[in-house]
Amino acid sequence: MKIAVVAETRSGERRVALVPGLVERLTGAGLDVAVEPGAGVSSGFADDEYRAAGAVVTPEALAGAGVVLSVQPFDARRVAELAPHAITVSFLPTGQELDHVRAVRDAGHTAFAMELVPRISRAQAMDALSSQAFVAGYRAALVAAERLPRFLPLSMTASGTIRPATVLVLGAGVAGLQAIATMRRLGAVVRAYDVRSAAAEEVRSLGAEFVHVELPALDGAGGYAREMTEERSRLQRELLAPHVADADVLITTAAVPGRPAPLLVTGPMVAAMRPGSVVVDLAAESGGNVEGAKPGEEVIVGDVLVWGGRDVPSQLPAQASQLYSANVVNLLSLLMRSDGELSPDFDDEIIAACCVAHAGEVRHAPTRALLGEELS
Known part of the structure; x- marks a missing residue:
């Protein structure tokens, strides 16, 4: 044949x-x-x-x-x-x-x-979704590192100490875990959140801190999260808002094949981040986790750069x-x-x-x- x-x-x-x-x-x-x-x-x-x-x-x-x-x-x-x-x-x-x-x-x-x-x-x-998500997560970390106008690691010099950058990853599936691991190798302080109960242990195993919010887990079939209600989504955004505001880099990876990506971060949440912060939305092609993200484009929200992913694995x-x-x-x-x-x-x-x-x-x-x- x-x-x-x-x-x-x-x-x-x-x-x-x-x-x-x-x-x-x-x-x-x-x-x-x-x-x-x-x-x-x-x-x-x-x-x-x-x-x-x-x-x-x-x-x-x-x-x-x-x-x-x-x-x-x-x-x-x-x-x-x-x-x-x-x-x-x-x-x-x-x-x-x-x-x-x-x-x-x-x-x-x-x-x-x-x-x-x-x-x-x-x-x-x-599992091609997982293999390509692995590539996308690595690329997301590199995109953020290239665009962030500051050091990622802690640097102690004779001229003073430079604190490490803080990275928040929303979605700790294959792409999110790879982004976490890459950012940890680059020396950043990394925190992560996922709605699935098993994610906390996986995040901590990479040396990152898991962000706990007072909401029940949403474990679904096949390792994916269950779809959340609009009320649950609103509460989650409210609880995540201070963590987003404290981050120098935000990477979002939450996507479920065949469904629109959940909105995790609103425009006002992005605008509340420090000037010069960077947002990388890997789910931009399926509707976006971040309000205002556009696939294949960089946009400015307030003083924050928002990078929307498009065919990200093809970039490597x-x-x-x-x-x-x-x-x-x-x-x-x-x-x-x-x-x-x-x-x-x-x-x-x-x-x-x-x-x-x-x-x-x-x-x-x-x-x-x-x-x-x-x-x-």
């Missing part, structure tokens, strides 16, 4: 779905790998590296391919170029990609969405691609039959969970609801 790796075409997307170092895992399993020219260039991987790894680099990569790999869903118009009953693997935010879903469904192809891989132990090696494309590729290859390994062919086994909970469409049917219930189809 032929595996095709397509070049990403969306603005700002610099990742690639398969790095040269993982080509051999596929060819060693008896699969052919074809890569579109230049697919890895933005990530730092030249065409010659793919050739040396055993892949064929050709503009006709899609022709006859049984499986197509990408980071973002490719243009719905290209679905017509796919071989019959092809399998696509990519991130696929179905709420924003209904045309793509319809095209795949109507053509009888199978589409897997990497963000739908369930958060269970057996699926950790395929080599490592982000390396991690994403491993997630994809591990999923392909799960799809592989003993005879070397790739075929979904829907009795497997991982495959069933992350399949959006198969054999002319939309299998993902929330997407079927968006399309107005009757749920079985």
